[in-house]
Amino acid sequence: MDDARTPWQALARGRYLRSAWPWRAAGYLAGGALTGPPLLLGLVLLATVGVIAFPLLALLGLAGVPAAALERRRLRIVDPDPAPTPHRTPAEPGLLAWARLRYREPATWRELAHTVLHGFLLWWVDLAALVALLGLPLLLLTTPLQLALAADDEVKVLKLWLVTSHPAALACAAAGAVLLPALLYPLGALAGARAALTRALLAPRERELRTLLTEVTRSRARLVDAFEAERRRIERDLHDGAQQRLVALTMTLGLARLDAPPGPLADRLDTAHAEAGRVLAELRELIHGIHPQVLTDYGLAGALADVAERSAVPVATELCAGLPRLPESVEAAAYFGVCEALANIGRHSGAGRAALTARHTGGALLIDVTDDGRGGADPAAGSGLTGLADRIAVLDGTLTITSPPGGPTVLSLEIPCPVSSPENSAP
Amino acid sequence: MPGEQPREQRPLKIVLAEDGVLLREGLVGLLTRFGHEVAAAVGDADALRTAVADHAPDIVVTDVRMPPGFGDEGLRAAVELRAARPALPVLVLSQYVQRSYAADLLDSGDGSGVGYLLKDRVGHVEQFLDAVVRVAGGGTVVDPEVVRQLLRRRRDPLAALTPREREVLGLVAEGRSNGSIARELVVSEAAVGKHIGNILGKLDLPPAEDTHRRVLAVLAYLRG
Known part of the structure; x- marks a missing residue:
């Protein structure tokens, strides 16, 4: 496919109509139109409930968070650049800590603004654009078919013109065939504008990205420290445990060797003693390698x-x-x-x-x-x-x-x- | 010569410091069984200092790593004790081959009456008891493994030595007397003396008849 990163870039290239971009733009707008009504319903419901039970109004403030998460996912249809969450991870567990952090973040309010905008206005725009830019030429294009299927041999195209003859229907179809590719351009432009708005409001700002980066850097440093602490702990455990017991074992074997009468028993003890010594030497090297x-x-x-x-x-x-x-x-x-x-x-x-x-x-x-x-x-x-x-x-x-x-x-x-x-x- | 004393000759009064209970009890059992008196067996460096002040032992046997910090508190205490009483014999038991530990001990006092042994050596009961007696008698004892590390250091000058001479040099650095080296290598004492003469000559060290001084000279050279 082409290497355009946004619908706007795609529009500027010659291959726009033959690429997948018109489809992606239409899909993106259709998604916006589809998610709009439930969003509107949800916002109105939350506001109503909030008026009745005032504390629940607090939920309304956070309504933008899940909606925006979905919007950022949807953004990938027309914008492959990553749009990570602008939110920070709460330092403490629990819903309360989460909500408190969210309320303090400017991103939360930008998300709410976008959600209200989407629920009350944007999805209408999406829908209208789809109807006007895609539905209309398609309707024109299918005039001959409509005429053939019509019972009374007449079709009122776009509720405006009465078409009764096949040549007129074909002319309509021709007009549709010209209009459809032409209108795909404004469709792409609108999808691009929608995506740009979403990115502007919902993607992390530079300062937020810096905060995120600092957080990641710190957590990486903590990880390395934890790793180092773990090595020291293992070293200490081996030193206090296995190593000490092995020394005690070699001592016992050494004493037993002194006590044993010369013969096969003493020889066996000799072997065991030497083996324990080798294990001890190996363990010493191992421990030194873990943490010197x-x-x-x-x-x-x-x-x-x-x-x-x-x-x-x-x-x-x-x-x-x-x-x-x-x-x-x-x-x-x-x-x-x-x-x-x-x-x-x-x-x-x-x-x-x-x-x-x-x-x-x-x-x-x-x-x-x-x-x-x-x-x-x-x-x-x-x-x-x-x-x-x-x-x-x-x-x-x-x-x-x-x-x-x-x-x-x-x-x-x-x-x-x-x-x-x-x-x-x-x- | 100090290194030649048979261990039964004199029961030693020992202060022992080792934080591992298992090993501490084992060492107490071992030392008393062979006729020595363990005046105190303690588990940390502070208790070691107190015990030495209380009992005035013939020798201190201590672990390197001890509470409260589990760093090198035992070794630090040993060095301190020798700074206060340079003639106090100290045998340090360690899990570390690294030269720095032994170096700190050898630098304390005049380098006599100190021993640095890996804990592995405790299992070689006779060698260990022999080391205790030698250190108590003012000798210097360095673990063979540590000596091996020291020998690796100065590769170029040591390359002039024959393998047998290197072997003898190692045993000298461990603090062994001519007689002990002769027994170890199954050769005559005269042959050992000849080897040592050659080694000292090749390394530009002054000839010394006294075992102890020779040990110190060789160790100083290897650490140099």
């Missing part, structure tokens, strides 16, 4: 030094020791960022050396991880990196990778953040 306690106790500097030492590729670290303590979420994002970067270097780059620099200047944490590998790293290929970029984006930070074929690959990470406690820097 060294990050909490020693901050980013200590944790980064540790990661660099454990890396398969030798890493030269620089300036890490001068790092101040930073907010927990920043330290965690940066730490896991460097972990992923070093892991990728070890896995894919073929590098012999890597360098890690980390510094905090101008209210931002800046970290570079460089390697002398073959380059050509595709950031889109690794889901790990995408996840990291998301995580850093939540903190308003950026993750950039430059990796020309032949290297070197540089992964840069920048997170704006204030210093949380300047005195507590690295050991």
Whole structure:
């Protein structure tokens, strides 16, 4: 189909009549004409009930909310651009909190205005336009048919002209055939105007969109924080639970081994003891991967030094020791960022050396991880990196990778953040 | 030499701090069974400070992570205690291989009479008891796993060592004496002495006859 976004744009193009746009315009107006009467009835009913039982008048104020929701859905027939709700989500549950919030929002009153306008006026316009612009030429077009079916061989076209002969009926049909495509243009124009009015009144204003965006950003940050808190909780549970029990178990096995007389029993205990030791070592690594306690106790500097030492590729670290303590979420994002970067270097780059620099200047944490590998790293290929970029984006930070074929690959990470406690820097 | 004392020689008066009840009871049982006296077994860092003041123990055995903050309160308390009484032997039991923890402990006092062991080591009952006695006697004990991390740090200079020399270096860093290393590797003490001489030469470290001083020199080098 064509790439017009609104009926008006479609009108300006040559293919309007051959496109689906006249149909969409007619459908949109027909929907308006059909939803109008129930809307009118509902408004009148609510107003009447409100006059009798005054508190119920409050409902009238909110009548626009569901009506507008339907209108926004209907808008999609002629306007594929999204028209999200301009309303905010109530912070507390409950109908009362919802109603209170709605009453404070300007969008609610715009919706009410549109609903009253629709119920009392617009649907009449829709109906009249459909009759005049679509019904009339169709009626003309079908004059010969009407004449053939008429019992007394005469048809009063549009209640104006008396047609008695077939040539006259054909002339009427011809006029209809000319009028129908011609009138489809004003039909499209009217649908466009209706859609523009609906969008103007019912789509969120820029300020409302900004509020929505802020809300989404905050909820995303909350989600990341919750995720981090959950990791810490799991780490603590494993540390206090399974890890402690396993240590106690190895101790018991160790004692049993001392007590057992030499022989098959002692050998079995030996095996069990060694196995428990391996499980303990694995569990320690697992717990460290979930949440490195060294990050909490020693901050980013200590944790980064540790990661660099454990890396398969030798890493030269620089300036890490001068790092101040930073907010927990920043330290965690940066730490896991460097972990992923070093892991990728070890896995894919073929590098012999890597360098890690980390510094905090101008209210931002800046970290570079460089390697002398073959380059050509595709950031889109690794889901790990995408996840990291998301995580850093939540903190308003950026993750950039430059990796020309032949290297070197540089992964840069920048997170704006204030210093949380300047005195507590690295050991 | 401190590292060579048999553990039955002297019952030690121990203050133990560990917040996990299961492990605390287990450790008390283990230590008393082998003839030591656990003067107090406590569950947090404040109680540890009080217990040390009350009992004047021969050695403190403490966990790193303890209430109220569940951070590194135990280690902080240990470092504080040694700042107040540099000769107080402290053995820290930890779940962390990370160098920073052991480094803070080794930097407290003059580095003698301290031990940093992973809790896994508790299961190797004899090794653990041996470590307790060695630390109480002023020795330095570092967990093999932590030493392995330290050895990874200085790759370039260490590349000049033979595999056997690296093995010996690791055992020295753990705080072992020549005799103990010889037994571990099933070689003669003379051979161990020769290896150590070569290692010190290759790493530009001054030759030292005293086990303890050599351990400290090697640890300082590896951490450097």
